[in-house]
Amino acid sequence: MSSEDDRVIEVPDNDQFVRILEKNVDKVVILDFYATWCGPCKAIAPMYKKLSIEYPNIVFLKIDVDECEDICTKYDVKLMPTFVFLKNGEQIDLLEGGVDIELQEKVKKHA
Numbered sequence: 001m002s003s004e005d006d007r008v009i010e011v012p013d014n015d016q017f018v019r020i021l022e023k024n025v026d027k028v029v030i031l032d033f034y035a036t037w038c039g040p041c042k043a044i045a046p047m048y049k050k051l052s053i054e055y056p057n058i059v060f061l062k063i064d065v066d067e068c069e070d071i072c073t074k075y076d077v078k079l080m081p082t083f084v085f086l087k088n089g090e091q092i093d094l095l096e097g098g099v100d101i102e103l104q105e106k107v108k109k110h111a
Contacts, residue, residue, distance in 0.1 A: 006049035008032075008060045014070050020061065021089060028092075028110045029059040031075065031084040035066055038080045040098035047100045055111050085110055 011017045021029060032048055034041035052060040065072050065080060075084050075091070083103060085093035087110070095106055 006060075007052040007056065008049055008062055011061050011063045011068060011071070013068060017061075017063070017068070017071055020059070021086070024059045025088060027057065027059050027087075029061060029086040030107065031071075031082075031086065032060070032062045033065055033072060033075070033077045033080060033082040033084070034062060035080050036064065041081045044081055044098040044100060044103065047103060051104065051107050055107055058107065058111060 009020065011020065034045070048060065048062075052058075063071055065077060075082075077084075079096055081096075081098050083095040083106070084091055085095075085106065093106055093110060095102055
């Protein structure tokens with residue numbers, strides 16, 4: 001799950017993913033698709049954690065592409081990192097790649 005210094009939730013499987021979405025249907029949920037071996041994913045992770053603290057009204061999830069292939073397929077993830085923004089279970093935005101300022105702008109836009 002998340003550590004004390006951030007609000008990022010690690011999604012272990014599809015069942016947990018569905019439960020989190022159902023519980024937070026009225027909130028913006030951001031899916032961070034990453035891989036443990038992905039350099040840009042590691043580089044943007046501190047910014048993602050920081051944003052999770054700055055925007056407590058948004059749900060921040062991390063999804064390991066090697067562990068949750070079914071979720072990756074559902075959202076057609078082709079590269080890492082990919083950030084999918086959801087509201088009411090529907091995709092409202094997308095960011096492919098690890099550019100800090102673009103991620104900050106999109107989070108602020110949907111806050």
